[in-house]
Amino acid sequence: MAVSRLEAVSLSMPGLLLFLSIHLAASQHPLPSPDEECSRRVHPVVSYQALRPWVSSFSFAGVQDYSQLALDINRNQLIVGARNYLFKLSLFNISLIQVECQNYIRVLLISGKKLFTCGTNAFLPVCTTRQIGNLSRVIDRVNGVARCPYDPRHNSTAVVTSQGELYAATVIDFSGRDPVIYRSLGNMPPLRTAQYNSKWLNEPNFIAAYDMGLFTYFFLRENAVEHDCGKVVYSRVARVCKNDLGGRFLLEDTWTTFMKARLNCSRSGEIPFYYNELQSTFYLPEQDLLYGIFTTNVNSIAASAVCSFNLSAITQAFNGPFRYQENPRSTWLPTPNPIPNFQCGTVNDNTPNENLTERSLQDAQRLFLMNDVVQPVSVDPLVTQDNVRFSKLVVDIVQGRDTLHHVMYIGTEYGTILKVLATSNKSLRGCFLEEMQLLPSGQREPILSLQILHSDRSLFVGLNGNVLKIPLERCSNYKTER
Amino acid sequence: MAVSRLEAVSLSMPGLLLFLSIHLAASQHPLPSPDEECSRRVHPVVSYQALRPWVSSFSFAGVQDYSQLALDINRNQLIVGARNYLFKLSLFNISLIQVECQNYIRVLLISGKKLFTCGTNAFLPVCTTRQIGNLSRVIDRVNGVARCPYDPRHNSTAVVTSQGELYAATVIDFSGRDPVIYRSLGNMPPLRTAQYNSKWLNEPNFIAAYDMGLFTYFFLRENAVEHDCGKVVYSRVARVCKNDLGGRFLLEDTWTTFMKARLNCSRSGEIPFYYNELQSTFYLPEQDLLYGIFTTNVNSIAASAVCSFNLSAITQAFNGPFRYQENPRSTWLPTPNPIPNFQCGTVNDNTPNENLTERSLQDAQRLFLMNDVVQPVSVDPLVTQDNVRFSKLVVDIVQGRDTLHHVMYIGTEYGTILKVLATSNKSLRGCFLEEMQLLPSGQREPILSLQILHSDRSLFVGLNGNVLKIPLERCSNYKTER
Numbered sequence: 022m023a024v025s026r027l028e029a030v031s032l033s034m035p036g037l038l039l040f041l042s043i044h045l046a047a048s049q050h051p052l053p054s055p056d057e058e059c060s061r062r063v064h065p066v067v068s069y070q071a072l073r074p075w076v077s078s079f080s081f082a083g084v085q086d087y088s089q090l091a092l093d094i095n096r097n098q099l100i101v102g103a104r105n106y107l108f109k110l111s112l113f114n115i116s117l118i119q120v121e122c123q124n125y126i127r128v129l130l131i132s133g134k135k136l137f138t139c140g141t142n143a144f145l146p147v148c149t150t151r152q153i154g155n156l157s158r159v160i161d162r163v164n165g166v167a168r169c170p171y172d173p174r175h176n177s178t179a180v181v182t183s184q185g186e187l188y189a190a191t192v193i194d195f196s197g198r199d200p201v202i203y204r205s206l207g208n209m210p211p212l213r214t215a216q217y218n219s220k221w222l223n224e225p226n227f228i229a230a231y232d233m234g235l236f237t238y239f240f241l242r243e244n245a246v247e248h249d250c251g252k253v254v255y256s257r258v259a260r261v262c263k264n265d266l267g268g269r270f271l272l273e274d275t276w277t278t279f280m281k282a283r284l285n286c287s288r289s290g291e292i293p294f295y296y297n298e299l300q301s302t303f304y305l306p307e308q309d310l311l312y313g314i315f316t317t318n319v320n321s322i323a324a325s326a327v328c329s330f331n332l333s334a335i336t337q338a339f340n341g342p343f344r345y346q347e348n349p350r351s352t353w354l355p356t357p358n359p360i361p362n363f364q365c366g367t368v369n370d371n372t373p374n375e376n377l378t379e380r381s382l383q384d385a386q387r388l389f390l391m392n393d394v395v396q397p398v399s400v401d402p403l404v405t406q407d408n409v410r411f412s413k414l415v416v417d418i419v420q421g422r423d424t425l426h427h428v429m430y431i432g433t434e435y436g437t438i439l440k441v442l443a444t445s446n447k448s449l450r451g452c453f454l455e456e457m458q459l460l461p462s463g464q465r466e467p468i469l470s471l472q473i474l475h476s477d478r479s480l481f482v483g484l485n486g487n488v489l490k491i492p493l494e495r496c497s498n499y500k501t502e503r
Numbered sequence: 504m505a506v507s508r509l510e511a512v513s514l515s516m517p518g519l520l521l522f523l524s525i526h527l528a529a530s531q532h533p534l535p536s537p538d539e540e541c542s543r544r545v546h547p548v549v550s551y552q553a554l555r556p557w558v559s560s561f562s563f564a565g566v567q568d569y570s571q572l573a574l575d576i577n578r579n580q581l582i583v584g585a586r587n588y589l590f591k592l593s594l595f596n597i598s599l600i601q602v603e604c605q606n607y608i609r610v611l612l613i614s615g616k617k618l619f620t621c622g623t624n625a626f627l628p629v630c631t632t633r634q635i636g637n638l639s640r641v642i643d644r645v646n647g648v649a650r651c652p653y654d655p656r657h658n659s660t661a662v663v664t665s666q667g668e669l670y671a672a673t674v675i676d677f678s679g680r681d682p683v684i685y686r687s688l689g690n691m692p693p694l695r696t697a698q699y700n701s702k703w704l705n706e707p708n709f710i711a712a713y714d715m716g717l718f719t720y721f722f723l724r725e726n727a728v729e730h731d732c733g734k735v736v737y738s739r740v741a742r743v744c745k746n747d748l749g750g751r752f753l754l755e756d757t758w759t760t761f762m763k764a765r766l767n768c769s770r771s772g773e774i775p776f777y778y779n780e781l782q783s784t785f786y787l788p789e790q791d792l793l794y795g796i797f798t799t800n801v802n803s804i805a806a807s808a809v810c811s812f813n814l815s816a817i818t819q820a821f822n823g824p825f826r827y828q829e830n831p832r833s834t835w836l837p838t839p840n841p842i843p844n845f846q847c848g849t850v851n852d853n854t855p856n857e858n859l860t861e862r863s864l865q866d867a868q869r870l871f872l873m874n875d876v877v878q879p880v881s882v883d884p885l886v887t888q889d890n891v892r893f894s895k896l897v898v899d900i901v902q903g904r905d906t907l908h909h910v911m912y913i914g915t916e917y918g919t920i921l922k923v924l925a926t927s928n929k930s931l932r933g934c935f936l937e938e939m940q941l942l943p944s945g946q947r948e949p950i951l952s953l954q955i956l957h958s959d960r961s962l963f964v965g966l967n968g969n970v971l972k973i974p975l976e977r978c979s980n981y982k983t984e985r
Contacts, residue, residue, distance in 0.1 A: 032621065040956050044964070245732075247732075248732045249731060249732065249834055249835075250727075250729075250730045250732040250735070251775075252733065252773070253732070253774065254774065271894050288802060288803075290800075290801075290802030291734070291738065292734050292735065292800045292802055292803075293733075293800065293802065294800070294802050294803040294804070317804075318772075318774045318776070319772075320770060320772030320773065320774055320776050320778040321770075321774075322776070322799075322806050322889050324804050350833055351832055351833055351834065352731055352832055352833065352834050352835065353731075354832065407804050407890070408890070470858060
């Protein structure tokens with residue numbers, strides 16, 4: 022179902038401004054002020070039928086779980102991992118270019134002209150490097166253990182750095198009890214997090230990994246080890262130095278630069294209400310800004326929020342004091358950071374350090390939890406909604422009258438995409454612009470994957486039954502239907 | 504507006520059984536099974552108009568806040584405390600018998616032929632003892648400090664024991680920062696909780712007090728001092744021995760028998776969801792069973808639950824280990840209970856104890872928080888509802904086909920009463936029987952007070968604008984309307 026998208030594509034920046042203005046003011050007569058409309062959280066719902074003419078869809082007979090999407094912009098391709106299949110689609114109309122068999126894909130990374138994929142392969146995880154121009158050309162095949170989980174239900178993530186190392190955050194054993202952040206491939210020695218040490222990682226769910234400067238960052242949620250008041254999950258950012266060589270005698274084959282900090286996304290108040298569980302992230306590298314979807318625990322009342330974090334706020338937490346527990350009978354207490362502006366040892370490059378990373382191995386073993394919590398850009402979340410669980414998000418930047426607006430596209434667990442304004446303008450913050458229903462009424466399933474291609478002004482959506490492409494703007498809609 | 508209630512009153516136990524059966528099966532055609540109906544939580548809503556013919560109402564021109572109701576069964580009277588007024592009404596049709604002026608009443612207790620009231624009296628709290636036969640006859644007037652708060656917005660509670668002592672749980676100072684459980688009047692020496700000791704009481708909201716056997720029990724919520732993981736409110740049961748004489752040198756004029764334990768009301772699961780904040784209790788003395796309304800924090804998503812606790816479970820927690828913090832840098836750890844079945848010193852009456860209560864004063868000063876949490880009768884709450892805050896409840900006992908059913912009448916913050924089945928039969932548990940709308944549509948205000956008179960089969964409801972009497976059964980309703 023390919024449709025003409027010319028109209029949407031031809032929208033220039035002034036057009037977007039117009040579009041945004043229409044959006045903010047068009048849903049009611051007489052026209053309310055933007056404030057009024059936003060605070061009411063009344064938003065136009067675009068039904069499946071109304072949306073259909075705008076949507077391109079791809080599906081393959083008998084194939085489900087289109088959960089991995091990767092954009093290959095250089096070749097105008099969309100690589101899709103689904104259960105037992107790997108697809109190469111055209112970016113323009115998501116028509117099929119090539120199809121290959123591969124079991125339950127959980128890692129799908131494009132690195133230059135290579136495609137790196139890992140699949141659970143019926144509990145024998147395996148990773149494959151393929152030529153992106155021809156997916157049938159397998160360049161290399163390696164064991165997938167510590168790079169991909171055994172079980173497709175375990176959350177894992179991975180990133181290939183510009184230097185070609187693979188950083189994978191996954192579970193290493195069959196039962197899923199040995200979580201790991203593991204570096205392999207490339208030219209650096211393989212390193213991992215301390216094994217069976219629940220203070221380093223405590224039943225984590227890994228969400229995302231990013232290669233940023235000297236560090237590789239990991240976003241996850243895990244049981245809060247510093248919380249002695251009953252089991253609670255906290256959201257975290259963790260990082261390791263890319264130049265880490267591991268310890269000698271102590272921390273052999275193990276990170277000497279692993280640190281983690283709590284991410285706070287909460288409704289303020291005398292007793293804040295915490296959205297504890299990170300579900301999904303989106304990184305805007307131009308702004309050094311990370312968006313995260315946070316929800317309540319699955320056993321709690323459903324509630325979701327989006328918070329965004331400046332990379333500088335994350336760095337600030339890592340530069341601050343640590344939190345340390347002397348023994349199991351003592352509380353977790355702040356302890357000063359021996360190297361407050363830790364730069365992976367690269368500052369003193371002329372005076373070689375034994376382990377390259379400035380830190381003493383004793384410190385590296387005991388000081389890894391930061392005392393300060395990473396605070397989001399705004400005190401309260403950018404958007405909250407009760408009784409709903411958000412699943413994925415991407416963010417678009419559009420030029421408003423005076424300022425840049427961030428427009429969030431938030432996938433829900435029931436198959437809709439919410440379009441919500443995130444802006445420094447408080448009166449417009451959390452303004453729901455519209456909700457797109459991607460499924461026929463009565464059908465409910467989560468958005469599995471969401472990718473945005475800013476240059477093409479389009480969204481790519483992975484669902485259980487198909488992949489969709491939706492233009493970001495559907496202007497004739499406003500011309501004809503209003 | 505007095506109506507004939509003869510039909511409802513004449514309902515005998517078999518009649519109640521019939522009534523319950525009708526209730527459980529009458530709301531849909533074709534008749535669903537009780538299980539089906541209950542699990543759907545679809546319940547008949549009785550509108551204000553439909554309820555009106557059954558309701559008697561009392562109000563007095565210009566008077567608001569009918570928040571204190573006390574039943575005087577011996578004289579068939581209902582005593583009502585409202586802002587600036589004290590009313591004596593007939594139990595039969597809540598018609599006015601007598602009216603007296605008294606400022607903002609916060610304590611209203613009937614003890615034999617006396618009525619004890621305390622009012623905030625424009626920030627000069629004062630308590631008055633009156634002859635219940637003639638409310639104008641003031642027998643005694645005492646300072647209200649430590650018996651009644653200065654500010655009507657502070658939650659306080661009090662009970663007069665059979666021996667004539669007043670146990671009040673309130674705030675003692677003008678600013679509300681010095682909370683106290685204080686005994687006065689009667690023949691025992693006045694005693695209080697340790698002053699400015701936030702481990703004993705930490706910003707408490709007192710809910711209820713009961714005279715039970717050797718002890719006086721208090722139900723409250725307060726900041727959890729043992730929770731080092733951010734500010735959280737816990738619900739508590741606390742108790743003191745009625746024969747406590749206070750300490751000598753140590754704990755002078757202070758309780759030597761004060762203990763408290765956490766009350767758990769939560770949705771079970773790997774990470775339980777806690778309804779942390781106790782709002783209201785109802786005690787069924789024949790069953791030694793205490794019902795409590797628990798909600799989430801005011802800053803959280805609104806959610807409410809009802810849990811019930813056996814007195815034996817409360818006693819068990821008080822017989823178990825204590826929880827104790829050696830110093831501010833150590834965690835709270837369990838420590839054995841030196842006197843596991845503490846009976847206020849009455850067991851060894853022949854061997855006189857220095858302070859009458861067996862406990863060493865050193866123990867009394869440091870061991871007051873119990874390690875074990877009081878668990879409710881059922882793992883999950885008897886009833887839960889999201890997006891609503893319950894305010895008050897009373898419980899009726901009706902004979903079912905094979906077993907006794909507890910029927911809860913739950914007041915909400917928006918002026919309705921939910922009638923919900925609480926039963927050991929799991930398939931019927933939490934079954935919503937009906938919802939009565941006490942206010943015209945569009946009006947929303949909380950139920951301030953709720954009293955049940957089992958012998959008269961009626962409910963008395965205190966609202967901001969009036970007092971209502973509603974029969975528990977409205978059988979002709981089912982005859983005529985269905």
